[in-house]
Amino acid sequence: MGPELTVLILAALVQVVTFVIYAIPANLELGAGYTLSARDRAPTRQMSDRTARLGRAMNNMFEALILFGIASLAIQTTDQSTTYTALLAWVFMAARIAYVPAYAYGLRPGRSIIWAVGFGATVLMLIAALF
Amino acid sequence: MTETTILAAYGLLVLLTILLQVLGGMQQLSLGYLISSRDETRTVSGMTARIERALANSITAMALFAPAILILVVLDRTSSASLLAAQVFLIARIVYLPVYAFGIPAVRTLVWLAGFAATAILYFLAL
Numbered sequence A: 001m002g003p004e005l006t007v008l009i010l011a012a013l014v015q016v017v018t019f020v021i022y023a024i025p026a027n028l029e030l031g032a033g034y035t036l037s038a039r040d041r042a043p044t045r046q047m048s049d050r051t052a053r054l055g056r057a058m059n060n061m062f063e064a065l066i067l068f069g070i071a072s073l074a075i076q077t078t079d080q081s082t083t084y085t086a087l088l089a090w091v092f093m094a095a096r097i098a099y100v101p102a103y104a105y106g107l108r109p110g111r112s113i114i115w116a117v118g119f120g121a122t123v124l125m126l127i128a129a130l131f
Numbered sequence B: 001m002t003e004t005t006i007l008a009a010y011g012l013l014v015l016l017t018i019l020l021q022v023l024g025g026m027q028q029l030s031l032g033y034l035i036s037s038r039d040e041t042r043t044v045s046g047m048t049a050r051i052e053r054a055l056a057n058s059i060t061a062m063a064l065f066a067p068a069i070l071i072l073v074v075l076d077r078t079s080s081a082s083l084l085a086a087q088v089f090l091i092a093r094i095v096y097l098p099v100y101a102f103g104i105p106a107v108r109t110l111v112w113l114a115g116f117a118a119t120a121i122l123y124f125l126a127l
Helices: A003-030 A049-077 A083-104 A110-130 B003-029 B031-035 B046-074 B080-101 B107-126
Strands: none
Touching: A003 A049, A003 A083, A049 A083, A049 A110, A049 B003, A049 B046, A083 A110, A110 B003, A110 B031, B003 B031, B003 B046, B003 B080, B046 B080, B046 B107, B080 B107
């Protein structure tokens, strides 16, 4: 297995961890009575700012993951993996790990910079896959 | 262009859509809000809101298109038919973005339908 696919699997696991550290406080704050319901109405209790940030970090990761998944699988299936694309994959990984605490602690403009690093790495990988 | 390069090209199109959405957000919500943790909800309107909806739709389309292409490639079932379907998909999605951004009705739905049908055909070819 190439380094890009290794990173893809690790990135999916980062998303699993993000989901868990979001879901636990979200359930405690909204109450299991609400989260287990069909959620037809908005919750009566509010999530804390930090929990809501973790939720937004998780949603952002879904977008990042779908694009990175394409980049890494396209590179792998066309045998275009190089040290350069492997490095980009690890840069993406590092940025997405750092993104979660950066969002939770409201780093400004750290979070946006970290997001841009992951975004840029994905762009460069897709360009590498094309040519 | 092979199916795989079309997939990579579509990835770049989605990245471009994200970039446009960020630029629109900068204009309407201020950079200060964008780099904050966005604890208060602020919404965009007009073209930026349409680009945001186009982006959400593009992500859904991606989640369906990418597995279809990857299944075809892994199983070695690519053919001239699958290449044509992938090309139709890419062209439809390229047209979809400006058509949504400028709020052209009906055409948007037709273009979306072309991309959707192309994806469905890819799955039939993969089976």
